[in-house]
Each structure stands twice: as C-alpha cells, then as structure tokens.
Amino acid sequence: KQEVTQIPAALSVPEGENLVLNCSFTDSAIYNLQWFRQDPGKGLTSLLLIQSSQREQTSGRLNASLDKSSGRSTLYIAASQPGDSATYLCAVPYNNNDMRFGAGTRLTVKP
Amino acid sequence: NAGVTQTPKFRVLKTGQSMTLLCAQDMNHEYMYWYRQDPGMGLRLIHYSVGEGTTAKGEVPDGYNVSRLKKQNFLLGLESAAPSQTSVYFCASSPGRVLYGYTFGSGTRLTVV
Numbered sequence: 001k002q003e004v005t006q007i008p009a010a011l012s013v014p015e016g017e018n019l020v021l022n023c024s025f026t027d028s029a030i031y032n033l034q035w036f037r038q039d040p041g042k043g044l045t046s047l048l049l050i051q052s053s054q055r056e057q058t059s060g061r062l063n064a065s066l067d068k069s070s071g072r073s074t075l076y077i078a079a080s081q082p083g084d085s086a087t088y089l090c091a092v093p094y095n096n097n098d099m100r101f102g103a104g105t106r107l108t109v110k111p
Numbered sequence: 112n113a114g115v116t117q118t119p120k121f122r123v124l125k126t127g128q129s130m131t132l133l134c135a136q137d138m139n140h141e142y143m144y145w146y147r148q149d150p151g152m153g154l155r156l157i158h159y160s161v162g163e164g165t166t167a168k169g170e171v172p173d174g175y176n177v178s179r180l181k182k183q184n185f186l187l188g189l190e191s192a193a194p195s196q197t198s199v200y201f202c203a204s205s206p207g208r209v210l211y212g213y214t215f216g217s218g219t220r221l222t223v224v
Contacts, residue, residue: 044201
C-alpha cells in the first residue's frame with residue numbers, strides 16, 4: 001500500500017528565506033507526483049505536476065524535484081513571502097483511479 | 112475558466128437528513144472524483160467516475176451515493192446523514208487517468224449535528 005509522508009508538519013520562516021518541503025512515498029512505481037497548495041478553508045490548487053520521466057519542474061519561485069528510486073520529492077521555495085503561507089500537500093497516483101495524499105506541511109512566512 | 116465548481120460551499124444538516132452535493136466542471140474532463148478531508152486523516156476517495164454514466168467505489172464509499180448523468184456533472188448524495196459524515200468534501204476532475212493530475216474544486220464544508 002502506498003504511504004505518503006510529509007516532514008515537517010509545520011514550518012515557520014522569516015520573509016525572504018529559501019526553504020525546502022519534503023515528501024516521501026513508499027512505492028516508487030509511480031506515474032507522477034503532484035504538489036498542491038491549500039489555503040485555510042479553501043480548496044487545493046495545483047502547483048506542479050512532475051511526470052516519472054522528469055526529475056524537476058519549475059514554476060516561478062517554485063522548483064519541485066523527484067527521485068523515484070529513493071521515494072522522495074522536494075518542493076523548493078525561493079525568497080519566501082508572507083503570501084506563500086499555506087499548507088502544501090504532495091500526492092501520488094494509487095491503483096489507477098485514486099491518489100494518495102500526504103498530511104501536508106503548514107508553512108508560515110513571517111513579515 | 113471556472114474549472115471545477117462545487118455547490119453549496121457550506122451546509123449544516125441534522126442527523127438523518129439527506130442532501131446532494133453538486134460538482135460541475137467545464138474542462139470536458141472524463142474522470143471525476145469525490146474526496147473527503149478530515150483532520151489527521153488526509154484526503155480519502157469516496158467515489159469516482161471514469162465517464163458519463165459510470166461510477167465506482169473508492170476507499171470510503173459507505174453512506175454515500177453518486178451519479179454522473181452528464182459528463183460535466185458529478186453528484187454526491189447523503190441519504191441519511193450521520194455526525195461521522197461531518198467533513199470537508201472536495202470534487203476533482205482529470206482529463207484521463209492519473210497521468211494528468213487533478214484539478215480540484217473549492218470544497219463543501221458539511222456539518223451534521
């Protein structure tokens with residue numbers, strides 16, 4: 001069974017700092033990995049989708065990497081801003097018609 | 112583009128009442144999903160559909176029914192609401208299988224008292 005773990009559960013950083021969020025998964029036979037952002041009381045917004053054949057995806061200040069063999073992905077946020085404060089979730093496909101989600105990392109960027 | 116729209120956004124039900132949550136997508140996606148999100152449990156799949164007229168059970172289907180009469184709509188029904196169904200419900204859609212990732216709606220916060 002696929003298990004997805006995100007560490008740390010919560011992170012607080014000062015504005016301007018670069019940071020890394022971690023995601024690990026137990027079954028490396030994945031098609032892709034998706035990173036989402038969830039604001040309090042809101043839905044999930046897709047940030048990056050990395051296919052299994054890729055090692056990195058970039059969007060603005062965000063860079064996500066994928067290492068299937070080690071069962072890990074990282075989300076790098078450069079020059080963090082208070083507006084980046086949210087919960088970040090990673091997810092991987094499971095059983096063709098489902099996804100397994102991590103519990104998320106709650107990020108707070110202090111002005 | 113509206114993407115995935117869920118209605119209602121909030122609802123309070125009494126135990127035993129019924130209701131239907133509506134999910135609508137305007138991206139011509141084949142696949143649609145209903146998830147629930149609970150503290151400490153993450154997101155869990157309730158039901159899904161791989162095309163108009165099809166539905167299938169997910170991880171936690173008990174107490175829920177679904178219908179996909181039109182490609183763009185996916186309805187989630189609670190026939191007799193229970194306090195254990197208090198949760199945030201998310202609808203998602205995808206162009207095909209999991210290769211393409213998901214697009215989520217903004218959620219419905221349901222409280223059963």
